[in-house]
Amino acid sequence: MRFSHQTGPNGPQSCRLSVRHTAAAVAVATVLAGPPSSAEPVRIDPETGAATFEIQAHGVSLSLTQLLPDQVRAFYVARGFDLDDADVFAGACVYMTVLRNDTTPGTLDFRLSDWEVQHNEEVHPLPPLDDWLAQWTARGVPDSARLAFRWAQFPSEQSYAPGEWNQGMLATGLPPGSRFDLIARWMIADQTYEGRLDDVRCTD
């Protein structure tokens, strides 16, 4: 696990949290973690094995908890997707994502189009919501099911005053079994901040 903090007068404020093995992560964090950011313990769901990856940086907290393909499939089939259609999204490494403005001095603004995943030394944008919706339209997914899909996703863009937050699904578009870094970016008072979750696992 690596934890570092970089500050520059004009560049992005960056906080990096790398998690490779849970036990090692906790042990090393004890030694290296320090202000202004600290790593939350990684949680493992005892029933599903799904891990939660968390970071708190610059008054903002971000967490990813994997939603296993069976869970994603069941959710959308229950809301009107055919199994084949639900399978498409279930296979895209989906995470329950929580972003919260805990204590920033001003309003936080973000756009998911500014976020990236780094996988196999390549950087990719996150699949846009509009692309998913267009795909469901092309596949004949019913309107009500597409509506459920749209509102269940983590917002494509949002503004948070201190205390505000959202929880929603975020698909990386990577195949199950992938390991990747998530690079999240947000703006506060015209300053760009960056939070990284490194070596996130997508269990298949």
Add this chain to the structure above:
Amino acid sequence: MFVAPIDRIRAGLSILPALLLCVGTVGSVAAADLPPLSHRLTVIEEPAPAPPLRLEDIDGVEHDLADLKGRLVLVNFWATWCPPCRREMPSMERLYRQFKERGLTVLAVDVGEDMDTVFAFTGQLDPAPTFPLLLDTNSQAAQDWGVKGLPTSFVVDPEGRVIIRAVGGTELDDAAVVEQVVPYLPKP
């Protein structure tokens, strides 16, 4: 379309869906693991007139925000599958019971679901909601109000202006929240 003036703000098919999003209802996920509800509202510095809101509730009764001038109205956008929405709903009912006689109205707008789904859900709540549950089946109202994620709540003052916003699940009867709301209740 109404856009909240954020720059002016100061301050298995039964259990698997639950596992997916409704983590609060699943025993394997400890309460301590849930994202905490917020305990504050965001006051809008320069309030703007509220967008129109006229929808039917689950009993088929139409509600029009325009008819509620003179009352303080909490408009809450939610969905049954949304974990923070479910978690904040009991606190909204407690807030409503505490202040309805003093002029508070709550309109809970379900986004994108049908009457049967919402009706079945209300039986699971304690306390059960006694305020109207409106149906925004095509999510047009949510879009008109500039909602980007669920839950999102707005407080509309007796003059029909949006004065407070809350994005994300909020403990709506928390003392700090009540302290923010009470000054805007209609004067006796």
